[in-house]
Amino acid sequence: MQQADLILTNATIVDGSGADRYVADIAIAGERIAAIGSFPDATAPRLDVSGLVVAPGFIDSHTHDDGYLLAHPDMTPKVSQGITTVVTGNCGVSLAPLDPSIADRIPQPLDLLGPPELFRFSRFADWIAELRATPAAVNVIPLVGHTTLRVATMDDTQRPATEPEIAAMQVMMEEALQAGAFGMSTGTFYPPAAHAPTAEIMAVGAPMRTHGGLYATHLRDETDQIVPAMQEALDIGRELDCLVVLSHHKLAGQANHGRSAETLALIDRAATLQPVCLDCHPYPATSTMLRLDRVRIARRTMITWSKGYPEAKGRDFADLMAELGLDEQALLEKLTPAGAIYFLMDEKDVRRIMAHPSAMVGSDGLPFDPHPHPRQWGTFTNVLRTLVREQSVLTLEEAVHKMTGLAARNYGVAERGLLQPGYYADLVLFDPEQVGDRATFDVPVQASQGIQGVWVNGQRVWADGAAGTARPGQVLVPTRRASATAAASAA
Template sequence: NGLEKDPLAETQVSQGITTVVLGADGESPWPIGEFLHKIRQAPAALNIAVLVGHATLRRRVMGNDYRRAARLEEIAQMEKLVEQAMREGAIGLSSGLEYEVGSYSTTEELIALARVAARFGGFYMTHIRDEADRSFEALREAIAIGEQARISVQISHIKLGTVGVWGKSAEAVRLIEEARRRGVDITADCYPYDAWHSTITVLVPNKRYEDPASAERALADVGGAANITITECAAHKDYEFRTLEEIAKSKGVSPVELFIQIVKDGGASVIGKSMIDSDIRTFYRQQWVMVASDGGVGMRHPRAAGTFPKVLGRYVRVEHWLSLPEAIRKMTSLPAARLRLADRGSIRSGMKADLVLFNPTTVIDRSTFSDPQKLSEGIEKVFVNGELVWDAGKAIGARPGSVLSR
C-alpha cells in the first residue's frame, strides 16, 4: 500500500482519480478489517476500496506448500476467510492466475471462493491465467467461474500480449459478448499503453525459467529482447531502464543466457512492449470496457501517472477513438456501477461530490517510460467528498478520502 508513504497520492489525484481499489491481482492486505481501520484512522486524499486476494488466502492456508491444487479441507478454510473478509468490508474477490501463487489453483477452487463472495454481494476481479497465446482459454475460465459461481466478473487490464494473438481482439470481444448474452455479468478494464509491467518470470508460462528453449520462445512471443526493459533488479541495479537486448550486447551474451541469469539471481520487474494499438482501440470501443490504470503510488510504468489524461488527450481529442461523453462514462459511472457505489460516479443531487474540473483542449499525459512519475497537465481541480484536494497543479494537502465498502 503505497498510500501509507504517500497519502496525498499526487500521481493519482493529479490525473483526476478520486477512488482507488486495492487488493487486485490476488494480493491484498490481511486482515481486511484491521487494514481498513488503519485507513479510517489515517485517511488518504482519495477514497479507498479493497478486494480480498486469492493468493493471500492461499498463503494463509497453505503456507509455502502452495505449488499444488488445494485440498477440499483447505478450500473450506479459504471459504471461511473470504466470508471473514467480506464481513469486514471487502467489496469482492481478486485473483492473479498468471502469477506464482495463484497459478497452481484449479478452476473449482476459484468457483468455491467466488460463490462465497457472491453471497455477500461481491464481484470477482481477475488477472486471467494467460494474457498471451492461451488468452481465449483463460477468458473461458473466467466466464465459467462467473456462470457457475453466479458472480459478476471483471477482467483486469484486458489485453492480447504476444505476437501469436495480435489482431485477435474481435475474437475476444465475441467470446465475452456471447457470455453477456447468456446472462453473465462480465465487464473489463483496459489501460492505454502497449506495454505491461510485471515480473520477468511471467514471460515463461510453463515455469521452465532456466530452460533455454522456453526462454527463447518467451522472448520471441513478445517480439524480441528489445521489447523487454528492466525496471527493478536488486541483484543488478545497473540493468535498470535498459532492454534485455542492450544489456546482453554489453555483456557479450545472448538474451536467453541473460534472461536465465537474471532469474537465477532473484528475478526482476520488467516492462514488456507486447500489445498493438488496434487491439487496444477495439477493446476501448466496447461499451462494457472501462478505463483503469492498473497502477499505484511509485510504480515505474507511465500508466500510474498518465492513464486518464492520455485517454482524454490522445484517444479522444487527437485520435477520435472515443467521444468525450463516452470516455467520461468509462471513467466514472461505469466503474462506479461495477463497484456498486450507488452514491458516486454521476453528478446529480444527493450524490457524493467526487468531482474533476479539467480542460478538454489541454488535458494530456506527460509520464513516459523513462520518466514514469511525471505529472499530467490539464486537470485543474479535483474534489473528493466535496473537499478540494488538487488545484492548479498542486496537492492541497487535504485528506478527505473515505473507506468504501459494501
C-alpha cells in the same frame, strides 16, 4: 437551494452518464453536490470555470495501491490525473490478510504491493480499519486477493489447495466480505496461484453467494490460450452468481495481434447470459514481475527494478544481455527478483478494446517501482489526449462515462460516478483542449497537464499543479446485490 460552501460557475458539465455536455453551475455543500443549475443570487464563494469541463472524479478500476494509500496518502500520481477513487486488491494480490511474520519472505508478485513493513495486517478488517483511521486523499474500493489467501494458508503453493486449506481460505474470504471487500480477485497467471484449479477458486469464493460480490481476474493466459482462460473466468462467475471483471484485457504477443475482435465477440455473447465487463488501459505495453515467457514474446523489454542488479533500472533487457555477455536465462538469474515493462500488444487491439461499451479504465500501475510504467501517472489523461482529442476513438462523453458512471455501476457504488444533486462531490476540473499525460516510458514520474482541480467528498485535493493537505478519502461500502443474475435481469 441549501447554503453552499462553493459554487463552480459556468461549468461545462460532462456528467458521467454518457449524455451530451451542457453548461450550468454546480453548488457544493459539505461532502455533497447540493444543486446543479443557475444560482445568481447565492452568496457562497464562487469559482468561475468558464471553458473548463467538470466531470465526476475518475474511478481507477484496476490498481495495486493497497500499500501506497498508507505510505503516500497524498496519492499524487492519482489525483494529479483526476482520479478520486481506486480499486485495490487486483490480480489476486491484496495487502491483507497475511500473517506479518512472513512479510519478509512473501513471493512475487505480492512484493509489487510495497516493502515488507506494509504487510502487517493478519485480518482484512485490520487493514480497512487503518485506512479509515488514517485516510488518504482518495476513496477506496477494496478487493481481497485469492493469491494472498493461498500464501496465508498454504505451506506450498505449487499444488492445489487441500480441503482444510480451502476451508481456511473460505473463513478469510467470509471475514473480508464482512469487513467491506467488494469481492475477490485472482491471478492464476502468477506462480503462487498457477496450480489452483477452477474448483478451488469456486470453493474459496463461495461466501460471495451469501454476501454478494464481484470476481475480477487476471486470466491464466492472455496469449494463445486466452479463449479457454476467458471461458474459465465466465464459468467461475456463473458458479458464484456474480459479475466477472476481466482485468486489463489484452492480447499478448504478435501471434495474437488482432484477436481482440474474437475475444470481444466472446464477451458480447457471454453478456447475454451473465454479467461481465472488462478494464483496460491505453498503452501497448504492460508491466509486472520479470518473466522469460514474457521477454520472449515482447518486441522490447525494459527493466523497472532489480534487486540482483540495481543498475538495470530503466535499461532494456536486450542491451543488458549484450553488455554483460549473458544469455536470457543467465540474465534473468542475475536480475531476479525484478520487474519489467513488456511491449507486446498491438495498438489496433488496444483501441478496439478501449472502445468496447463494457470497457472501464484501469491504470494497473505498480506505484513502488523505481522506474514505473507511465500508466501509474498518466493513464486517464492519456485517454483524454490520445483517444479523445487526437484520434477521435471516443467522444469526451464516452470516455468520461467509462472512467466514472460505468465503473460506479459495475462496482455497485452508491451516489458516485455521476454529477447529480445529492451525490458525493467527487469532481475533476480540466481543460479539454490541454489535458494530457506527461509521463513517458523514459521519464515516467511526471504529473499530467490540464487538470485544474480535484475534489474528493467536497474537499479539494489537487490545485495549482500540486496535491493539497486534505485527506478526505473514504473506504467505500458496497451496495450488495442479492443476485447478479437478478440484477442483470432487472436491468
